[in-house]
Amino acid sequence: MSTRESYAPGTPCWIDLMAPDVEAAKEFYTSLFGWTAQDSHDDDGTWIYTNFLHDGQVAAGLGRQPEEMSAAGMPPAWSTYVATGAVVSAWQPGSHRGAEVCNEPGTWSWNELMTRDLEAASAFYSAVFGWGYEDMPMPYGTYRVISGADEGGLGGLMAMPPNVPDEIPSYWTV
Structure with a gap:
């Protein structure tokens, strides 16, 4: 077995x-x-x-x-x-196509992945969703902005900072 x-x-x-x-x-x-x-x-x-x-x-x-x-x-x-290392959901729109308003005060505006393996996560999401990235240097590593068709940045990915305890898994935040 x-x-x-x-x-x-x-x-x-x-x-x-x-x-x-x-x-x-x-x-x-x-x-x-x-x-x-x-x-x-x-x-x-x-x-x-x-x-x-x-x-x-x-x-x-x-x-x-x-x-x-x-x-x-x-x-x-x-x-x-x-297995992605972080919980993520995929959406297939039907009569409910998703949020009707975003990027306004009081609404959802950004998604960000904190990951223990930035290269593997970037490759995974690129393969699954076709995402491209624009890298930005940060004091403790690279921040990857998810590039969208005509939307500008769709969110970001970054390596988990070294001071985060090992028992904290990779995660998406809004």
Whole structure:
């Protein structure tokens, strides 16, 4: 059996299924693959999420598909997650295209990644989103401004300052 304790940034590291009928999905996949379903509950006993175990080790997950997605006819969907070193979300616009106002006082205006590996993070986001960068020298290293088509700077990436404790992971901030 192939077991993992970690994943390099840019490596697929997790899969989970979003299904409208969680019990039917649990029954189907435990029967199909011989998985064991391990449910998680909140403090009042309400189901939150299911981990599927293969020979006692976590192999995949299962969450409930939001009702609005089911009502819109979206079928159950498996998602692949990629280890990036920092949590990031991707957006596919539908009727809600995103923020209607930004870069004004009292609104969102900048995103910034603090990373433990600036070169790997820059290469990853460039490959995934096609980002280019303009480097700016800073007292403790390089600040990379994400260059956009006609928007100017879209955000920035920078190496974690050396005085940040090792237990602080890479992270995005707004």
